[in-house]
Amino acid sequence: MYEFLKNLDRRWIFLLMLLAVSFPILGRWSFPEKISPMVHDVFAAIEELPEGSKVLISFDYDPGSQGELQPMASAFTRHCAEKKFKMYFLCLWPLGEPMIEKSTNLLKKEYPDLKYGEDFMSFGFKAGGEGVIKVIVTNMRELIPTDQFGTGLDNIPMTKGIQNIQQMDLIINVSAGDPGTKQWVQFASTPYDLLTVSGCTGVQAPLLYPYIPKQLRGLLGAIKGAAEYEQAIDEHYPKIAAMPEAQEAKQRMGAQLVAHILMVILIIVGNIVYFVGRKRGDAR
Amino acid sequence: MKQSQLIWLLIFVVGGIFLAWRVSTTDMGRVWHHPERQIHQQNEDGSWSEVELSPSRKFDLHDDGDLEANQEGWNTWTVLKNRKGFNESFGTSLATAGMDPELVHDPVAAQAAIDGNPDMSDADREVLQSMALMSEDFILSPGRTFGLWLSAFFTLCIMSFLYKDNPFYKFAEAVVIGASAAYVMAVGFWTMLVKNLFSNLAPGLMRETFIPGLPEEIVFNGWYLVPALFTIFLLWRLMPMGGWISRWPLAFFIGITAGLRLIAFLEADFMAQISATMIPLWVSVQDAAGSMMLWDSVWASFTNIIIIVATMTGLVYFFFSVEHKGAVGGAARVGIWFLMITFGASFGYTVMGRIALLAERLQYLFGNWLHLTPPT
Numbered sequence: 209m210y211e212f213l214k215n216l217d218r219r220w221i222f223l224l225m226l227l228a229v230s231f232p233i234l235g236r237w238s239f240p241e242k243i244s245p246m247v248h249d250v251f252a253a254i255e256e257l258p259e260g261s262k263v264l265i266s267f268d269y270d271p272g273s274q275g276e277l278q279p280m281a282s283a284f285t286r287h288c289a290e291k292k293f294k295m296y297f298l299c300l301w302p303l304g305e306p307m308i309e310k311s312t313n314l315l316k317k318e319y320p321d322l323k324y325g326e327d328f329m330s331f332g333f334k335a336g337g338e339g340v341i342k343v344i345v346t347n348m349r350e351l352i353p354t355d356q357f358g359t360g361l362d363n364i365p366m367t368k369g370i371q372n373i374q375q376m377d378l379i380i381n382v383s384a385g386d387p388g389t390k391q392w393v394q395f396a397s398t399p400y401d402l403l404t405v406s407g408c409t410g411v412q413a414p415l416l417y418p419y420i421p422k423q424l425r426g427l428l429g430a431i432k433g434a435a436e437y438e439q440a441i442d443e444h445y446p447k448i449a450a451m452p453e454a455q456e457a458k459q460r461m462g463a464q465l466v467a468h469i470l471m472v473i474l475i476i477v478g479n480i481v482y483f484v485g486r487k488r489g490d491a492r
Numbered sequence: 493m494k495q496s497q498l499i500w501l502l503i504f505v506v507g508g509i510f511l512a513w514r515v516s517t518t519d520m521g522r523v524w525h526h527p528e529r530q531i532h533q534q535n536e537d538g539s540w541s542e543v544e545l546s547p548s549r550k551f552d553l554h555d556d557g558d559l560e561a562n563q564e565g566w567n568t569w570t571v572l573k574n575r576k577g578f579n580e581s582f583g584t585s586l587a588t589a590g591m592d593p594e595l596v597h598d599p600v601a602a603q604a605a606i607d608g609n610p611d612m613s614d615a616d617r618e619v620l621q622s623m624a625l626m627s628e629d630f631i632l633s634p635g636r637t638f639g640l641w642l643s644a645f646f647t648l649c650i651m652s653f654l655y656k657d658n659p660f661y662k663f664a665e666a667v668v669i670g671a672s673a674a675y676v677m678a679v680g681f682w683t684m685l686v687k688n689l690f691s692n693l694a695p696g697l698m699r700e701t702f703i704p705g706l707p708e709e710i711v712f713n714g715w716y717l718v719p720a721l722f723t724i725f726l727l728w729r730l731m732p733m734g735g736w737i738s739r740w741p742l743a744f745f746i747g748i749t750a751g752l753r754l755i756a757f758l759e760a761d762f763m764a765q766i767s768a769t770m771i772p773l774w775v776s777v778q779d780a781a782g783s784m785m786l787w788d789s790v791w792a793s794f795t796n797i798i799i800i801v802a803t804m805t806g807l808v809y810f811f812f813s814v815e816h817k818g819a820v821g822g823a824a825r826v827g828i829w830f831l832m833i834t835f836g837a838s839f840g841y842t843v844m845g846r847i848a849l850l851a852e853r854l855q856y857l858f859g860n861w862l863h864l865t866p867p868t
Contacts, residue, residue, distance in 0.1 A: 223503075226854075229847060229851050229854055233855055233858055234858060272849075274852065275848045275849035275850070275852030275853065276849060276852075302679045302680065332683060333679055335683060336684075338752065339748075339752070342752060353687070353706060353707055354687065354705055354706060358703040358706070360707040362707055391756075394761070398756075409841075410842055410848075413838075413841050414837045414841065418765060422764065423764055423768075430845055430848065452866065456868070460852070463847065463850075464847055468847075471843065
């Protein structure tokens with residue numbers, strides 16, 4: 209057994225992992241989520257705002273991270289739509305525009321009463337990273353004269369009076385790296401005291417926790433945070449709870465559970481093999 | 493042939509047979525669509541707005557004779573990832589409205605139900621009309637179907653690297669890199685050069701050509717000649733002589749970035765973080781009546797103490813002016829433990845992220861491509 213495990217081809221482990229993730233997806237397993245205080249803070253920050261509040265939603269990620277971030281981006285969009293906020297979409301990543309399109313398509317399909325230009329609009333992609341935030345926090349017109357489709361901001365009802373993002377009631381950032389939440393905290397939230405919440409990839413989460421609660425009101429950490437946020441929305445909005453497409457993160461948590469159990473078993477087995485090998489005096 | 497190779501070959505053969513069986517017996521791997529009309533009307537202020545259309549006008553195509561003055565009409569496409577899903581969706585709507593869900597399979601009967609029931613509610617009529625008008629004209633979308641298979645093919649090509657490096661993986665990798673670079677270049681051209689640079693240097697020309705909606709207030713701004721010049725300087729690097737000139741704009745960018753980041757870090761990461769660490773060691777949590785909740789108070793205080801201890805010991809670990817011996821050494825060791833816990837959390841989160849990516853791809857393959865689960 210020891211020899212078999214010691215010489216096990218890593219590709220069998222890949223196959224095991226594939227099966228561990230596949231079965232919960234095929235079986236559509238999902239489990240109830242308990243809402244953590246940090247996710248509750250994100251939910252509360254959005255929920256407490258009055259109808260018609262202006263919300264800047266910056267999608268700073270690309271298709272490479274959408275497996276982790278798209279469920280929370282969709283959940284943020286649905287929550288804002290339910291609250292009848294004015295949604296201003298923006299992205300600082302070149303491949304972020306299709307991510308905005310996913311959310312605007314969601315709004316057109318699930319909330320046909322909402323109109324582009326009156327209830328939601330998109331500034332599209334702006335190159336320059338933190339430089340963009342630095343400029344638009346004081347003078348948006350300098351860098352963004354039109355929306356994503358080339359319409360002047362004064363010709364769009366919801367952007368007529370907007371001069372800078374200090375006029376926003378909330379900034380929501382979905383971040384996969386740099387530029388992302390760190391830059392929004394550094395250039396907007398901290399110097400201008402703007403209410404900001406974020407959803408980020410797992411890699412970033414431990415680095416962003418120190419900003420909570422003063423510089424960041426709350427943070428959704430990876431797919432787990434997204435699943436808890438979906439749960440919080442489901443508890444308050446039965447209409448969304450009944451929609452299978454609004455449970456994406458929760459469904460992915462089923463796969464996470466089985467995959468994590470497999471990981472733990474593999475780590476334990478790996479350590480046993482290591483210690484047995486050391487006891488036997490194996491050179492490796 | 494080695495035993496492991498035989499097993500993997502078997503897996504591939506079984507997978508191939510399964511795929512062939514699914515394609516021949518189900519709707520798998522096909523995308524259907526239906527054209528629908530959109531009409532936009534010019535408003536008094538010159539802007540355009542979409543005209544609300546009834547289902548009969550929305551789905552009755554090929555006739556533009558009823559367009560009025562100042563109206564523009566064009567077709568969009570309702571895309572169905574899964575035709576079965578469409579039938580189920582309308583079946584649910586019909587069942588909710590108290591009608592026979594089987595009508596979804598029979599557009600003629602659906603139309604007859606509309607004609608024979610004048611008391612039908614507008615919502616029910618709309619569902620039936622949509623279904624009756626749309627289900628007749630569903631056509632297979634070759635472009636979207638090809639895109640779906642291409643997407644599945646590239647996903648499998650990339651995943652094949654887990655077995656070993658191979659030409660399929662190399663091909664998919666090259667396509668991804670090439671397409672991403674081209675996409676970023678095109679987006680950069682339209683969003684930065686056209687929208688920001690050219691619109692400030694030649695606003696009239698941009699209004700006439702690429703950006704008709706460019707605000708009239710934007711006039712020629714000579715300051716934008718500086719970034720235009722820097723752009724040329726940067727590209728000068730490609731010239732056989734005088735490539736050194738590209739260092740000027742680079743020096744400018746580095747200086748600006750360093751300055752911007754220095755201030756931001758000082759404010760958000762240095763001062764604000766020091767302030768965030770100045771927290772009480774004892775926190776009294778009170779309920780609505782004003783009496784102290786002991787357990788909550790102890791827990792909140794413990795959290796604050798952990799934050800302070802972790803910050804202080806972490807700083808001690810990175811303080812190398814004093815040898816790490818005695819009390820300093822002990823504090824540094826505690827600091828290492830906190831750092832390790834942070835790295836462990838970060839690693840755990842990374843694993844979770846990677847599994848989420850795999851789950852998303854499998855959901856796509858099982859749902860949108862193989863139709864084993866509902867499409868995403």
